Amino acid sequence: MKKLLNGFIFAALLLVSGTVLAPTRADAQVKPQTEEIKTFEAVGGKLAYLGKAYNLDGWLLVERDGTPRSVIYTMEDGTMLRGTLFNSAGINVTKSQMAVYKARAGGSQDAMSYEGADAKAIPKSEVFYAELEKANWIRVGKADVPYLYMLINVNCEHCQEAFRTFRGSADKGLIQLRIVPIGSEPENLKGGQALLSVDDPAAAWSQYMDGNKGALSQTLIKGDAEQRMAANNKFAAKWKQITTYPTFVYRKVSDGTLAVIAGQPENPMVVQADLMKTQ
DSSP: OOOOOTTOOOSSOEEETTEEEOOOTTTSOOOOOOHHHHHHHHTTOEEEEEEEETTEEEEEEEOTTSOEEEEEEEOTTSOEEESOOBOTTOOBHHHHHHHHHHHHHTTOOSOOOOTTSOGGGSOHHHHHHHHHHTSOOEEESOTTSOEEEEEEOTTOHHHHHHHHHHHHHHHTTSOEEEEEEOOOSHHHHHHHHHHTTSSOHHHHHHHHHTTOGGGGOGGGOOTTHHHHHHHHHHHHHHSTTOOSSSEEEEEOTTTOOEEEEESSOSOHHHHHHHHOOOO
């Protein structure tokens, strides 16, 4: 049974148990439909969605060679405005949206920096991703390769099975897994705290999955691991739409799109392809 992350609408796409879904018209943005736009697209131009701000959907017209041309805003009834959007405090909303767009297009997987930006111009998906980046996670794989976040309960069999799916690619240095332990049940809580305590968490996690339960013994818990695990649980509680473990989150290297997969991906090779850098 595929599970939808209800209400968690990303700007470009949703992934549900590995299946790509386009937004429905009920929650989708109103795309400009003028003859000028149609002609623009017919000769190779593209419309990039900038997000919703102040009930206006922002669109960037991008030339065939990738050069930004202009910004258009649409209302629910199809009314359109062309130009720069400012809020009542005089902050340039369009500038904030363009900063997000340029960061995505640059190929970086990092969360965006929104210092001084209009909060209403930042997609909720980007806020979520920025908070996830600050969560307490452990790395499996090389530090300088494309990565995906994996939210888990340490004793979840499905989580362990999903990890094994990507384990070989991580061991080969092709991808990096950032494991975020979540859980309030005693075994998951203490196991997560131990995972955040040990000197070599990647090795301990592998040993634990291979049957060595002592690798994440509560006797190993030290330092601020309890507080760090509590912070992870607070993050999960805030974003209530995340109810399935494992949950994978990553930014596609090709176009900066954020993707969320609840459960085991139906086609892990598609996920890995999303993370592969192209020259």
